[in-house]
Amino acid sequence: MxxxxxxxxxxxxxxxxxxxxxxxxxxxxxxxxxxxxxxxxxxxxxxxxxxxxxxxxxxxxxxxxxxxxxxxxxxxxxxxxxxxxxxxxxxxxxxxxxxxxxxxxxxxxxxxxxxxxxxxxxxxxxxxxxxxxxxLAAEASGYAAYTRAVRAEYRHVPDDLFRTGRAAVLRKLAEQPYLFRTPTARRRYESAARANLEAELAALSDERPDELR
CATH class of the missing domain: 1.10.3210.10 (Hypothetical protein af1432)
Structure with missing residues (x-):
């Protein structure tokens, strides 16, 4: 099916x-x-x-x-x-x-x-x-596929503008006390999601554009 x-x-x-x-x-x-x-x-x-x-x-x-x-x-x-x-x-x-x-x-x-x-x-x-x-809590390969897919949806946006916009979205999420609200999701996803957000924000601040494609 x-x-x-x-x-x-x-x-x-x-x-x-x-x-x-x-x-x-x-x-x-x-x-x-x-x-x-x-x-x-x-x-x-x-x-x-x-x-x-x-x-x-x-x-x-x-x-x-x-x-x-x-x-x-x-x-x-x-x-x-x-x-x-x-x-x-x-x-x-x-x-x-x-x-x-x-x-x-x-x-x-x-x-x-x-x-x-x-x-x-x-x-x-x-x-x-x-x-x-x-x-946001996907394992490494799944998270990488997710970020590539998001970038592909915004392929018309220049790299510098995309990085700025994407970083703003991620920072707004990261500033929340918790990403996940239900006890089950917080237990299962919070730590992995925080690590992924931190890693992506670090990559977005990197000046080497090839690494984001």
Missing amino acids: TVEERLQARWIELAGEQSGAVGSDLIGRYREPHRRYHTMDHLAAMLSVIDELGRDADDVAAVRYAAFFHDAIYAVDRADNEERSAELAETTLPALGATPELVGEVGRLVRLTATHRTAADDHNGNVLCDADLAI
Whole structure:
């Protein structure tokens, strides 16, 4: 079974048989040619982490819906992808019979992925954001593949500007007391993610551009 087929099966399990066409359209967005990291593989990986952390959520179904929608709209030249993805969820889910409460929660969760800043008692938000950031704790080869994929998505940006922007994003993350909010994710991922961020920030400050390609 391909990644796309597995995602479709998970969508059907979540939203019901009548939602198949919606799921196909939604998952298909993750196959857009400009994507290198924000792909079906990223979505599948997020869902796997949510499976592991689901007991920490108040409504794991809402978190899974939010995962499907969180990068549904992704354009590297826009700053409102999360907002537009949330709006897509809010216009799509009611037609599938979702309650207003579920629709509102999914929209809220998708918007959280713009900053990954959540309250301590936001159990759904903590699970979703931890799943989105779990890649930061990947082993060396996986993290290197991740950074190459992100750079490829921004291949139109000159090296010096990319380094400055990427470093700012990483520093903002690193300045947080914790990268991960759920106890399980913090235990499993925090140390490795901190080490990866430190190593990437050091590489970004290196003046040898070939080492970042």
